[in-house]
Amino acid sequence: MHADATALAPTSRHSAATEAASRRDRRHRRIRKVISYLLLSVGAVVILFPIYIAIVNSLLAPSQIAHQPPPFFPTHPMWSTYPTAWNEGHLGLYLRNSAIMTAIIVVGQVVTAILAAYAFAFLSFPFRKTLFIVFLSTLMIPFEVTLITNLDTVTRLGWYNTFQGLTVPFLATGFGTFLLRQSFLQIPKDLSEAATLDGYGHWRFMTRVAVPLARPAVAAVAVFSFLASWNNYLWPLVVTGDNNNVRTVQIGLKLLANTEVQNINVTLAGTIIAIVPLVILLLVFQKQLVRGLTAGAVK
Amino acid sequence: MTVAVSAGAGREAPAAPRHRSLRSRKKREAALAYLFILPALLIFSVFVFYPFLRNFKLALYENPPYPNLPSHYVGLHQAATVLSSSAFLQSLLSTVLFVLMVVPTGLFLGLALAVAAHRKLQGIAIYRVIFSSTVVSSVAVAALVFGTLMNPVVGLLPWLGINPTPSILQNPTWALPAVALMTVWQFLGLSFIIMSAGLQSVPDDLLEAARIDGASAWTRFWRITVPMLSPTLFFGVVVGTIYAFQSFGQIDILIGPSNAAGVHANVLIYYIYESLQIDNNAGQAAVLSIVLFVITLSLTLVQMRYLERRVTYAR
Numbered sequence: 061m062h063a064d065a066t067a068l069a070p071t072s073r074h075s076a077a078t079e080a081a082s083r084r085d086r087r088h089r090r091i092r093k094v095i096s097y098l099l100l101s102v103g104a105v106v107i108l109f110p111i112y113i114a115i116v117n118s119l120l121a122p123s124q125i126a127h128q129p130p131p132f133f134p135t136h137p138m139w140s141t142y143p144t145a146w147n148e149g150h151l152g153l154y155l156r157n158s159a160i161m162t163a164i165i166v167v168g169q170v171v172t173a174i175l176a177a178y179a180f181a182f183l184s185f186p187f188r189k190t191l192f193i194v195f196l197s198t199l200m201i202p203f204e205v206t207l208i209t210n211l212d213t214v215t216r217l218g219w220y221n222t223f224q225g226l227t228v229p230f231l232a233t234g235f236g237t238f239l240l241r242q243s244f245l246q247i248p249k250d251l252s253e254a255a256t257l258d259g260y261g262h263w264r265f266m267t268r269v270a271v272p273l274a275r276p277a278v279a280a281v282a283v284f285s286f287l288a289s290w291n292n293y294l295w296p297l298v299v300t301g302d303n304n305n306v307r308t309v310q311i312g313l314k315l316l317a318n319t320e321v322q323n324i325n326v327t328l329a330g331t332i333i334a335i336v337p338l339v340i341l342l343l344v345f346q347k348q349l350v351r352g353l354t355a356g357a358v359k
Numbered sequence: 360m361t362v363a364v365s366a367g368a369g370r371e372a373p374a375a376p377r378h379r380s381l382r383s384r385k386k387r388e389a390a391l392a393y394l395f396i397l398p399a400l401l402i403f404s405v406f407v408f409y410p411f412l413r414n415f416k417l418a419l420y421e422n423p424p425y426p427n428l429p430s431h432y433v434g435l436h437q438a439a440t441v442l443s444s445s446a447f448l449q450s451l452l453s454t455v456l457f458v459l460m461v462v463p464t465g466l467f468l469g470l471a472l473a474v475a476a477h478r479k480l481q482g483i484a485i486y487r488v489i490f491s492s493t494v495v496s497s498v499a500v501a502a503l504v505f506g507t508l509m510n511p512v513v514g515l516l517p518w519l520g521i522n523p524t525p526s527i528l529q530n531p532t533w534a535l536p537a538v539a540l541m542t543v544w545q546f547l548g549l550s551f552i553i554m555s556a557g558l559q560s561v562p563d564d565l566l567e568a569a570r571i572d573g574a575s576a577w578t579r580f581w582r583i584t585v586p587m588l589s590p591t592l593f594f595g596v597v598v599g600t601i602y603a604f605q606s607f608g609q610i611d612i613l614i615g616p617s618n619a620a621g622v623h624a625n626v627l628i629y630y631i632y633e634s635l636q637i638d639n640n641a642g643q644a645a646v647l648s649i650v651l652f653v654i655t656l657s658l659t660l661v662q663m664r665y666l667e668r669r670v671t672y673a674r
Contacts, residue, residue: 099475104489110544114504117513130514172402175395185389191396198407200659202605204628205648208417208641209410232402262391291497293608294628298636310499314612317503324507331503338495346488353494353549354556 111335118142118328125324138325145316145330150304154312155337158290161226161308165289168231170282176232177240178266182252192241198234204294211298221303226296230289236281239352243277244270276351283345284352290338309334411652417645430642441646446620450630451650453535453623454604460539461546461606462599466592468543469550474580476551477558487555494548498608505541506613528613534622538609545609546602550595557591558584590665597662601655607632627651 117125118141119134146152179185180192210229219225247270255265271278296308307315313327313334320326342349420430421437441447472490476483493501507513511526527533561584569579585592607628610619616637619625625633627647634644 093480096475096478096480100480100483100486103472103475104486107489107493107544107547110504110508113515114507117507126512126514128514129518172399176399179392179395183388183392183395184385185392188392191400195399195403198403200652200656201407201411202601202651202655204605204607204631205414205652205655206407206410207631208635208644208648209413210406211635213405213410229402229406232399234403237399262388287495293498293611294632297608297611298632310497310608313499313503317506317612324510324513327503328507331500335496335500338497339492342488342492342495346491349494350491350552350556353552 114328115332118325118332120325122323122325141323141325141329142333144323145320145326145333148320148326149312149316149330150307151309151312151316151330151333153304154307154309155334157306158308158310159337160223161296161306162286162289164223164227165230166282166285168227169233169236169285170278172232173236173240173281174266174271174278176237177244178262178270180237180241181244181247182262182265182270195234195237198232199238207294207298210295214299219299221300221306223306225299226306226308229295230292233281233285236285239281240274240277243274247273276348279345279348280352283341283348286341287349287352414645414648414652417641418649420642422640422642433642437642438646438649441643442650446625447630447647449620449623450625450627450647454626457535457539457542457606457626458600458603460536461542461603462596464539465543465546465550465599466554466595469547469595470554470588470592472547472551473554473558474584476555490551491548491555493545494552496545496548498545498606499612501541501545502609502612505537505544505609509537509613529618529622531622534614534618534624538606538613538624541609541613542603542606546599549602550599553591553595553598554588557588557594560591561587593665594662597658600658604628604651604655627654 116132116134119137119139120131121136121138124131176195180188180195206229214220214225214229217224219228251269252265255269260268291310292308293310296311297314300306300308300311313330316330317327418438419432419434421433422430476486476490506528508515509527511517511522516522516527521527523530523533527537565587566579566583569583574582604626605628606626610624610626610629611632614622614624616633619629619633627650631644631647631651634640634647
């Protein structure tokens with residue numbers, strides 16, 4: 061900037077013209093900036109509107125909910141809906157169950173994926189390629205296609221209505237294995253050779269070098285698997301019949317809505333409570349989340 | 360032993376022990392590899408491959424109309440009956456319509472948001488978080504929130520003059536679009552994230568060069584951004600289609616098993632669930648599962664072929 065100004069200084073007419081131009085340019089840019097913010101804000105409002113309405117209605121008395129025109133701000137907020145939803149909906153218990161289920165699945169998936177990915181990336185063995193294709197082929201079989209027999213298997217194992225039934229079918233991930241293998245393959249060969257010379261066994265190389273270096277990918281797999289299992293709906297619906305002690309919060313919300321048909325405000329209070337853990341996840345792990353979700357899109 | 364060998368064939372003798380230790384090391388490495396793969400492979404065998412393959416057997420057996428009676432072999436007869444039934448065709452039609460309502464809308468809006476947020480502005484990070492936020496919303500949350508918005512008891516839609524009879528979610532015309540609207544909202548976060556990642560791969564200097572050459576923002580968008588973005592758009596179409604195909608919870612919560620077929624919202628996944636859980640008809644569910652698999656497989660294969668091509672061209 062400064063260099064430009066001194067270079068143009070000699071002819072004052074010239075400098076006046078450029079100054080006018082740059083002023084016009086600046087005003088142009090400011091207008092564009094305002095328009096940008098306007099568009100962005102419209103987008104944000106549209107996206108957040110449903111949640112906002114849910115929050116407002118969760119605080120309204122039933123008589124106000126049907127009011128015309130609908131209230132867009134809770135003038136007399138009825139905070140009691142939240143404890144009611146928490147107690148009537150057993151949300152504490154269901155959130156705990158969801159947390160247990162999710163923790164088991166995330167840890168299980170990360171561990172089995174690291175082990176398998178390490179084997180595919182660093183070890184040589186017969187049928188390596190075939191087995192890797194077998195792993196990848198699981199990506200083509202949607203879970204719903206396996207529903208009938210899995211329900212059968214879990215029932216026959218005596219796992220209906222248990223955490224084993226909820227989690228064991230999900231303890232391996234083809235996608236996660238693939239992602240981690242890609243990440244392991246980027247570790248320079250020299251490094252693993254140096255480690256071998258230093259007398260590192262595979263176990264030590266994996267836990268001390270490979271996994272720490274692949275930490276971003278591990279985090280992406282973990283966040284992705286957290287999201288998928290926390291939000292899973294179909295499997296917990298069919299595999300946890302009437303047992304409160306394993307029912308997850310997703311199914312709990314559905315039941316809350318069914319029992320509180322007359323009290324939409326209570327249902328919505330429960331819904332808002334259920335959002336909180338995920339909002340925290342989003343704010344803390346945004347980067348890992350984005351990486352996990354776009355892993356297939358960018359090279 | 361080494362001594363004996365060296366007497367017979369002096370040249371190969373020194374290599375023998377090293378060769379053997381190499382082979383045993385290789386064996387140990389292979390054993391370790393199988394040990395590492397085993398846990399995942401076990402889970403996949405029991406909970407993915409076996410149940411997948413068993414569908415083909417189940418599809419050949421017809422379930423009796425009453426539970427606890429043995430099913431009997433009918434060959435392909437059951438598949439033919441199910442696939443030609445009007446319920447199946449209706450379900451397939453609903454699925455296709457649903458995908459067509461969700462995917463293009465979701466991708467277009469996601470792209471629009473991504474383009475709007477692809478600027479260096481103060482506070483842009485906040486907008487990005489908001490735009491990607493619906494990705495964490497669970498299907499139950501999204502369904503209950505939208506169920507409220509569409510509930511005729513809640514004053515919002517009647518106030519806007521939208522008040523059909525029967526009410527939206529019980530209405531054969533509006534139920535599926537309403538569920539699609541909710542799904543678009545939920546898909547928007549993922550769509551935004553995918554599109555944003557794609558936009559980052561469009562080189563800024565190319566756009567800048569076009570701008571200096573006098574290309575308008577409109578032209579730059581359609582002639583540079585969109586073509587450069589085509590792999591991302593394609594990826595988005597595949598991901599979005601699979602996403603829409605797997606929509607289940609919103610139909611269960613917003614419409615429910617007793618209503619889904621009546622309001623033309625029994626998409627394929629829901630039809631499978633109904634066959635299995637409500638009608639106790641595993642045979643029919645198996646036939647439908649195979650159809651779902653074939654559709655998913657075709658989508659994935661198209662994606663893989665395309666991605667392969669892209670990798671060779673991108674270099």
